[in-house]
Amino acid sequence: MEAETPAPRRRIDEIAEWAITLAALAVMVAAWQATTSWPRNAALFPGLVSGFAAALLTLKLVSMVVRKLLVGPLRTTVFGRRRGKALPSDAALTEAAEAGVFATTPLWTWVETLIWLTVFFALLVVVGILPTLAIFGVAYLMIVAKRSIWFALIYVTVLIGAVHLLFVRLLSLRLPQGMLGF
Amino acid sequence: MLEAALSGLLQVVSPSAFGLMLIGSLIGLVVGILPGLGGPVALALMLPFTFGMTPIETFCFLLSTLVVTTTAGGITSILFGIPGEATAAAIVLDGHPMAKRGEAGRAIGAMLMASLLGALIGALLLVAAIPVIRPVVLAFGPPEFLMLALVGLTFIAILSDGAMLKGLIMACAGIMIALVGLDPQTAIPRYTFGKLEMWDGIGIVPLVIGLFGGPQILELMLSKNSVATSNPSKKVQGIWQGFVDAFVHWKVVLQSGLIGAGVGVVPGVGGSVAQFIAYGHAKQNSRKPEEFGKGSIEGLLASSGNNNAKDGGALIPMISFGLPGSVSTAVILTAFLIVGIDPGPAMLTEHLDVTFSMIWVTIIATIIVMIITIPLIAPLSRVTLVNGPLLAPFLLTLVVLGAYASRNSLFDVWVMLAAAAVGVICQRFRWPVVPLLLGVVLGAACERYFFLSQALFGWGWMTRPIVMGFWALMLFILLRALLRAWRSFRLRERI
Numbered sequence: 168m169e170a171e172t173p174a175p176r177r178r179i180d181e182i183a184e185w186a187i188t189l190a191a192l193a194v195m196v197a198a199w200q201a202t203t204s205w206p207r208n209a210a211l212f213p214g215l216v217s218g219f220a221a222a223l224l225t226l227k228l229v230s231m232v233v234r235k236l237l238v239g240p241l242r243t244t245v246f247g248r249r250r251g252k253a254l255p256s257d258a259a260l261t262e263a264a265e266a267g268v269f270a271t272t273p274l275w276t277w278v279e280t281l282i283w284l285t286v287f288f289a290l291l292v293v294v295g296i297l298p299t300l301a302i303f304g305v306a307y308l309m310i311v312a313k314r315s316i317w318f319a320l321i322y323v324t325v326l327i328g329a330v331h332l333l334f335v336r337l338l339s340l341r342l343p344q345g346m347l348g349f
Numbered sequence: 350m351l352e353a354a355l356s357g358l359l360q361v362v363s364p365s366a367f368g369l370m371l372i373g374s375l376i377g378l379v380v381g382i383l384p385g386l387g388g389p390v391a392l393a394l395m396l397p398f399t400f401g402m403t404p405i406e407t408f409c410f411l412l413s414t415l416v417v418t419t420t421a422g423g424i425t426s427i428l429f430g431i432p433g434e435a436t437a438a439a440i441v442l443d444g445h446p447m448a449k450r451g452e453a454g455r456a457i458g459a460m461l462m463a464s465l466l467g468a469l470i471g472a473l474l475l476v477a478a479i480p481v482i483r484p485v486v487l488a489f490g491p492p493e494f495l496m497l498a499l500v501g502l503t504f505i506a507i508l509s510d511g512a513m514l515k516g517l518i519m520a521c522a523g524i525m526i527a528l529v530g531l532d533p534q535t536a537i538p539r540y541t542f543g544k545l546e547m548w549d550g551i552g553i554v555p556l557v558i559g560l561f562g563g564p565q566i567l568e569l570m571l572s573k574n575s576v577a578t579s580n581p582s583k584k585v586q587g588i589w590q591g592f593v594d595a596f597v598h599w600k601v602v603l604q605s606g607l608i609g610a611g612v613g614v615v616p617g618v619g620g621s622v623a624q625f626i627a628y629g630h631a632k633q634n635s636r637k638p639e640e641f642g643k644g645s646i647e648g649l650l651a652s653s654g655n656n657n658a659k660d661g662g663a664l665i666p667m668i669s670f671g672l673p674g675s676v677s678t679a680v681i682l683t684a685f686l687i688v689g690i691d692p693g694p695a696m697l698t699e700h701l702d703v704t705f706s707m708i709w710v711t712i713i714a715t716i717i718v719m720i721i722t723i724p725l726i727a728p729l730s731r732v733t734l735v736n737g738p739l740l741a742p743f744l745l746t747l748v749v750l751g752a753y754a755s756r757n758s759l760f761d762v763w764v765m766l767a768a769a770a771v772g773v774i775c776q777r778f779r780w781p782v783v784p785l786l787l788g789v790v791l792g793a794a795c796e797r798y799f800f801l802s803q804a805l806f807g808w809g810w811m812t813r814p815i816v817m818g819f820w821a822l823m824l825f826i827l828l829r830a831l832l833r834a835w836r837s838f839r840l841r842e843r844i
Binding site for chain 1: 514515525532535564741745762773774780
């Protein structure tokens with residue numbers, strides 16, 4: 168997931184398209200297969216839908232194979248131009264903008280962000296939402312947002328207070344508790 | 350009828366009823382802004398407070414909560430890309446890109462005005478429907494309802510920009526997700542993998558929050574930028590521009606309102622579908638369809654114009670037959686019984702003033718939310734300038750609590766997380782998410798109507814006259830979309 172330039176990005180897109188299509192086809196075939204062991208009433212509708220989806224995916228797969236055979240890997244159209252030719256800068260920029268942050272973010276930023284998210288959800292499972300907010304909030308605000316500890320503490324206190332007031336007091340809802348029962 | 354309308358209005362503006370409407374509106378505003386806590390949750394929580402109220406007071410309180418919740422759900426959709434309501438998911442598509450451009454004020458203004466106009470359209474339709482609704486609804490059986498749902502799904506063709514095949518595949522995937530859980534006919538667990546939590550199926554709320562909100566939060570955390578990439582300070586006056594936009598594009602709002610009210614009538618289909626049908630219709634008829642999904646004002650108006658109109662539509666079968674068109678109207682139906690009113694023909698004769706009071710509440714509550722929200726738009730718009738890392742803990746809390754609150758289950762948080770991953774992959778590799786959601790929303794209703802159609806008519810249901818009309822409509826929609834795609838392909842080839 169290095170920050171991708173347009174050419175490698177297109178290659179990744181192409182591989183992903185194959186991978187997603189094949190994975191979806193496998194899922195739909197398995198879903199259809201599962202219906203064969205159910206009674207008719209339970210199986211008819213899911214069987215029809217999964218069968219139709221598998222047919223559509225096969226059609227997509229066939230169209231991808233045909234395009235690859237007829238047009239070749241370097242001649243797929245991009246914005247009406249052939250891929251073998253250099254893209255004009257405006258088209259390249261538009262393509263980059265459409266691909267968005269997910270395509271242009273460097274690998275390290277991805278890893279860092281996913282680690283933070285893993286920490287948040289791991290804490291949620293272990294200690295519940297309110298302690299998670301306190302621990303994650305302070306750490307994230309200090310390390311990533313580069314704010315002072317006082318700012319982080321006030322932010323987290325206000326957030327926890329608002330959550331408690333709105334969800335517990337006003338709406339009488341339960342908050343997610345962790346394995347430790349907080 | 351005029352006398353009943355006037356009587357209904359006078360009762361609604363009485364001090365006690367109006368006061369309750371204000372309280373309901375404030376509750377609706379808070380609940381609507383919080384993702385996951387939709388109208389049904391708010392109504393269910395407020396229901397016990399209606400004991401001892403008069404019928405008019407009850408409907409002032411409950412309906413104002415519902416109407417304002419629906420409208421306020423659009424605010425978080427625009428500002429953060431996280432739908433405050435499942436029925437506000439389509440607002441994300443163009444409202445959030447507008448906020449990113451620094452036009453949050455304009456977007457909220459347009460959304461509010463379109464909602465108000467939509468409420469008026471829904472109310473007018475309800476009034477117009479009172480004398481004629483019975484024969485129309487009675488002409489529809491399960492096959493017709495099934496076809497109506499399939500027509501909704503066919504709009505995928507136009508929603509999935511240049512990728513109709515992908516759109517259809519995603520819709521099928523959505524339907525399959527909706528089928529997870531106990532089969533309603535045979536009680537056999539389907540696609541549950543032995544997990545008890547899956548017997549109740551996959552919740553729509555965590556799915557919506559994950560699919561739309563997940564990618565937005567990850568984007569903010571990755572980019573470390575604010576939501577808005579340009580300064581909105583001068584665009585806060587855009588509130589008025591937003592109001593004007595709703596009148597400039599009055600046709601879009603009118604069509605969206607009519608679609609919302611029309612689809613709202615159909616039991617079990619409701620607002621989650623109406624918004625996308627209205628959006629797809631506006632895109633198909635727009636002169637600038639390529640701008641849809643990138644901050645198109647027409648797209649925003651189309652998705653906002655129906656959100657209150659559908660409430661008017663959903664009231665029609667409930668008032669006429671005691672048949673709730675949505676979960677929210679089912680709760681309101683309970684309130685009917687609490688206050689001792691039997692819905693049915695009596696609502697159109699004996700209790701016509703109560704029926705009109707409900708119509709007035711939908712209009713007045715939308716005006717109230719507009720008045721409350723206008724002074725809040727400027728500070729809310731500035732939130733879009735706050736850095737991503739500062740917003741991240743707050744937004745993560747919102748999505749987790751939103752997913753959890755719908756069923757008090759941590760399993761729903763994992764569903765939300767999985768949906769977020771799917772949303773990110775779809776956004777990165779350009780697979781359309783909207784048809785997936787539409788499939789999830791319609792899946793259970795489609796199966797129910799399919800089963801009933803088969804049981805009643807065998808395969809012969811496919812040749813019923815209204816069904817044939819729907820087949821023709823579907824074919825027309827598909828062919829028109831294919832023609833458009835072919836023309837645009839030829840145009841690109843020539844450049």
